[in-house]
Amino acid sequence: MNKYMDIVRLGHKTTVGVLNEGDHIVIQEKLDGANASFKREGNDIIAFSRNTQLSSENNLRGFYEWTQTLDATNLLEGVIYFGEWLVKHKLDYGNNMNQFYLFDIYNEYSQDYEKFSIVKFESVRLNLNLIPVFYEGEYKSFEHLESFIGKTELGVNEGEGIVVKNINYQDRYGKQLFVKLVSDSFREVQKQKAPKDPNYTSEEQAAVKSVLTKARVEKMIYKLVDENVLDERFGIEDMGTILKQLGNRLYDDIVKEEYEAIKNYEEKEVRRVIGKSLPPIVKSVIQEKEAA
Known part of the structure; x- marks a missing residue:
């Protein structure tokens, strides 16, 4: 199986040069569900969580059964359909729960993620939910990215954050890299205040x-x-x-x-x-x- 790439926090040292003025980018809502994927293998559909191939016994809370309702012969061969299976984590997505939202397609031949135009086309052709898109166009500024943080098209209250994709960027190893910005309540790195506990000194x-x-x-x-x-x-x-x-x-x-x-x-x-x-x-x- 091919795991979905790690989305790196914008500002991490590895993200220098990922976004430059004029680059074509896509800003997607970052959903708080379970990373899931499926692909065609002959006339069968095999499904995965982030780390494991799924079955009726290990079904990722219903995702495996959902994939088996699809028509395998309609799926492209040699690609992996990646998305988010909306199950209860921290955020409440109301009536959108227990649904799949397509956000990427990985080409196993070229070993790259496809352009978002192909992802959109496949979502329509296969009648799949598409990840909410806040913006598609030229990269403007960091402040422009920040203006989308906390917005949501699916959640009840605030969104988890955004994922920003410059599909044409490759690092020095020839790998694509997508970045994320998250809202305050989902921030995994916080400024640490000076400790008040006298035992907390190191x-x-x-x-x-x-x-x-x-x-x-x-x-x-x-x-x-x-x-x-x-x-x-x-x-x-x-x-x-x-x-x-x-x-x-x-x-x-x-x-x-x-x-x-x-x-x-x-x-x-x-x-x-x-x-x-x-x-x-x-x-x-x-x-x-x-x-x-």
């Missing part, structure tokens, strides 16, 4: 806690749900499972997305701070979920 703790945010932990918990590791009705009784599963995942996620913040500290110390800081964050996520 630079390592400040650095790790600046990226070990509630939003990041919550995102990883719901990935456990999407992967069938955790029941969607998880509660305080699942704390042990969550903590056991998240330690390594969070460390890897932080190294991948925010290496600059922790590069000066020993891995052992970073993992220790994660382990010590994680339980109260997980507890807060569970309490907020149960109170909703």
Whole structure:
């Protein structure tokens, strides 16, 4: 299977040069659901979560069954249809829940994501929901991008953020790269205020806690749900499972997305701070979920 690319936070060192004045870009709503995909294989349709091929036993909360209602002979061969399966995470999408929204098509021959005009054409031809598009045209400015953050065409209240795609950009390794900007409530990196706790004095703790945010932990918990590791009705009784599963995942996620913040500290110390800081964050996520 081909996993969907990691969408990188705009401002990360790897995003320098991704967006330049005059570049043709697409600004899409970033949906808070489960990453899902499907493809044609002969006259069959095979479906995937972000990390796993799906089946009737591991169905990504109904997504597998939905893909089996499609006509395989209508699908293009040699491509993967990527989208978001809207299931309950943090945001409420009302009547749009349990629907698939197409956002990209990956060409397995060229090993690139197709132009958005092809994605739009396929969404119409196959009668698929298309990801909400806020803007398509020349890149203007960072301030222009910011004006779309928090907007939503599907959610009940605010949106999670936006994904910005310059399909023609390639990094020095020849890889495409898309970027994201998220609203305050979904921000995974926050400015860390000076600690008030006298025991909270080390630079390592400040650095790790600046990226070990509630939003990041919550995102990883719901990935456990999407992967069938955790029941969607998880509660305080699942704390042990969550903590056991998240330690390594969070460390890897932080190294991948925010290496600059922790590069000066020993891995052992970073993992220790994660382990010590994680339980109260997980507890807060569970309490907020149960109170909703």
